[in-house]
Amino acid sequence: MRIKSQSIRRLVAVGLVLALVVIFAITTPTFFGARNISILLKDSAYLGLVACGMAFPMIGGGIDLSVGGIVCAVGIISVHLSYDFGLSGYAIIFIATLAGAAFGLLNGIIVAKVGLTEFVATLASGFLFLGLGRALVFKDAGGRAVTRAVSSESYLSFGKNPLWENGWYLITFVWIVVAVGLYIVLKKTKFGLYTYAIGSNDKAAKMSGVDTTKIKIIGFIISGACAGLAAFLVTANLTSSPAALGDGYEFKAIAACVVGGIMLGGGKGDTINALLGALFMTIILNGIYKFGLDSTFVYIIQGLIILLATAFDSQFAKFAAKRRLKEQRLSDITPASAS
Amino acid sequence: MKKGKTSRILAVLLAVLMVGVFGLGMAACEKESTDADKGATSDEDTGITRPDSFAGKDILTEDTTIWYITLSTAGVTNRMAKLAFDYVIKYYPNIKLVMQDAQYNPEQQVTFLNEALTQGVDAVMIEAMDPGATQGPVEALEAAGIPVITINLNTFATHSLHIQGNDYYSGKEAADVLAAATDGKGVAVSVDGPQQQAETNRMCVGFQEQLAEKYPGIEFKENVYTDNWDAAVAQTNMATLIQKYPDITMVYCASDDLANGVVSAVKAAGKQDQIKVYGSMGMPDALKRIQEGTQFGTYFSDNYIEMSTALYQALYFIQNGISMKTMNYPATPLLDQPTTPVTKDNVDLIIETSHWKEADPDAWK
Incomplete structure (x- = not known):
């Protein structure tokens, strides 16, 4: 029985999540409370959604550093749509996703059409979106920034209250549906296949007739749309749109993808990896708080996790390559000896 | 069996196991809340059981946890806060004061507030970075009988006390x-x-x-x-x-x-x-x-006095069971410090x- 390398990586991620669950369940009294589980899944959902979107540029061999800026801009736009125009939450969730997709399209055009590197292009556009968000912050007649709380029931139904007492939030279900939907897109469509092909070898994919420009643009659109959707859901939870919205989301999302098993070089992983990574990152923070550790440890532990995950992936890639080589040699030898 | 199929089955089994474990945990928690003592109010959100009568906690003998959620733990004002807190709690060996660093991130503050409720801490002091974002979690804490004291930076939620010295x-x-x-x-x-x-x-x-x-x-x-x-x-x-x-x-x-x-x-x-x-x-x-x-x-503005006052007030609230749950203030009581x-x-x-x-x-x- 042979297990695929990527499946082993998936099992490692599942194992890590389970191990954390067991450790914290044994060592902390409130970890397994219904409320804690529900909050934990809700907190995982924002990061998880952004990470699911981020998975597309990453699997395609790139990166999207603009998602934090998109969360900021779209989050503030969403609150304006509710507060100033009285739109319902159902309309805004749709508009927010579209707005995120539009920002993603801009990224895609800059990267795939203009030809700037993903790192620089999305870093710059991230600042652009962040600036746009800050410029749109609510202000009073004297030009001073003010906070406006969302009061629309349909808006808040997505994030403020659980669906049933001590139960899960709608956000969690949205996240799971999106992660599974995007998993199907990656695994069962030509677009998904081409994304893996570009991530494994961009030039070879291009020479095989894959429209790499189009595939990359669609990848960024999905990333932007997920960030836009997450932005709406974050503001539905916070009931407002702080100017600092989206701070650091890009790095947390990348970390979740890497920890979950999406390789930085591209060509490997899927949205279930991103989902597991986000869950792992949130559980570990939740556990740290329960241990009553100084919160400065959070950054140290997060840094260590990313470092270990990257080191593990690097070693794992070597191991997988050796295994492929060994299999290749075996298959070369077998027909010869048979004859 | 087809190559890779076994691994997929294994992954699915592990995922099912994980969901099952979560489910068991939830069921266990629900059972805990139904077993709450008679003659007492059980908060179903947190499982915290508090007596119906207006009574607090003996802070001299019972374990007590207070969280201070700052904008950032860096800087001299936090050293001053620690100095003031150390002075106050040296008389109370059972009190554990935890400083949580939000790193200027309102979402992080919300996470801390939610976590404080989950853990059922006895009181929370906070410099609220975003008045809107902190409103819901502060209301939830107060509704659960956990007093919240805001220091210098207020929240929209009506809560036990706001202390300010620099406004x-x-x-x-x-x-x-x-x-x-x-x-x-x-x-x-x-x-x-x-x-x-x-x-x-x-x-x-x-x-x-x-x-x-x-x-x-x-x-x-x-x-x-x-x-x-x-x-x-x-x-x-x-x-x-x-x-x-x-x-x-x-x-x-x-x-x-x-x-x-x-x-x-x-x-x-x-x-x-x-x-x-x-x-x-x-x-x-x-x-x-x-x-x-x-x-x-x-x-x-004497930061030392401000911080020690906040903590003394928190202790007083814990000792006497004071929160929005028991007091139902129409507006947040305000304590202004002279400058x-x-x-x-x-x-x-x-x-x-x-x-x-x-x-x-x-x-x-």
Whole structure:
């Protein structure tokens, strides 16, 4: 029985999540409370959604550093749509996703059409979106920034209250549906296949007739749309749109993808990896708080996790390559000896 | 069996196991809440059981946990807070005080507030970075009988207590002091804190409104916001303001950290004799700059007293079972601290009488 390398990586991620669950369940009294589980899944959902979107540029061999800026801009736009125009939450969730997709399209055009590197292009556009968000912050007649709380029931139904007492939030279900939907897109469509092909070898994919420009643009659109959707859901939870919205989301999302098993070089992983990574990152923070550790440890532990995950992936890639080589040699030898 | 199929089955089994374990946990928790003691109110959200009668906790003998959720644990004001907290809790060996660092992130503060409720801590003190974002979690804490005390930065939620020492009236006071020093004439700007705190942090508003009301001879030009209370950002902001308005004669800063950046920009422009810089809080570096003459003034709000008062109030609330759940205040009770203007005339006295030398001994070497 042979297990695929990527499946082993998936099992490692599942194992890590389970191990954390067991450790914290044994060592902390409130970890397994219904409320804690529900909050934990809700907190995982924002990061998880952004990470699911981020998975597309990453699997395609790139990166999207603009998602934090998109969360900021779209989050503030969403609150304006509710507060100033009285739109319902159902309309805004749709508009927010579209707005995120539009920002993603801009990224895609800059990267795939203009030809700037993903790192620089999305870093710059991230600042652009962040600036746009800050410029749109609510202000009073004297030009001073003010906070406006969302009061629309349909808006808040997505994030403020659980669906049933001590139960899960709608956000969690949205996240799971999106992660599974995007998993199907990656695994069962030509677009998904081409994304893996570009991530494994961009030039070879291009020479095989894959429209790499189009595939990359669609990848960024999905990333932007997920960030836009997450932005709406974050503001539905916070009931407002702080100017600092989206701070650091890009790095947390990348970390979740890497920890979950999406390789930085591209060509490997899927949205279930991103989902597991986000869950792992949130559980570990939740556990740290329960241990009553100084919160400065959070950054140290997060840094260590990313470092270990990257080191593990690097070693794992070597191991997988050796295994492929060994299999290749075996298959070369077998027909010869048979004859 | 097809290659890879086994691994998929294994992954699915593990996922099912994980969901099952979560489900078991939830069921266990639900059972706990139905088993709550008779004659007591069980909060189903947290499982915390509190007596129906108006009674608190014996803080001398029972384990008590209080969280202080700061904007950031960096800086001398947090050393002062720790000094004040250590002084208060040394009489209570059962009290555990945990300082949580939100790193200027409102979402992180919300996570901490939710976690405080999950853990069922006894009281929360917080510098609320975003009044809107913290509203829901603070209301949930108060509804569960956990008193919340906001320090300097308020939340929209009605809660047990807000303590402030550096708000609207200190800005007005700064305008009075600067106007007195300039014969009510000149050109003013203000360097404010982060934009998202503008609604609850109204020092610069006080400054501007006092100038408009009482000092027609002083022309107010512009208020700029500073991300994360960062001195370097304040320096850049001030350099831009000097270029835009070369005739500036006074600057009001919403903190002494910001004043630090502003003083550097004023020095770089060679305008020390033209521009008077006034800060807020009376931090050690600012007091030293006032001694040296590079900063005109600040106001002193005794951070030590403020922090120890907040903690004493938290203990009082815990001891007597006071929260919105029991008190149902129509509005948040407010405790304003007096402020003292500091200039070269009284800076030495302030340094001697404050606790800064204990909190930040290196600053005075």
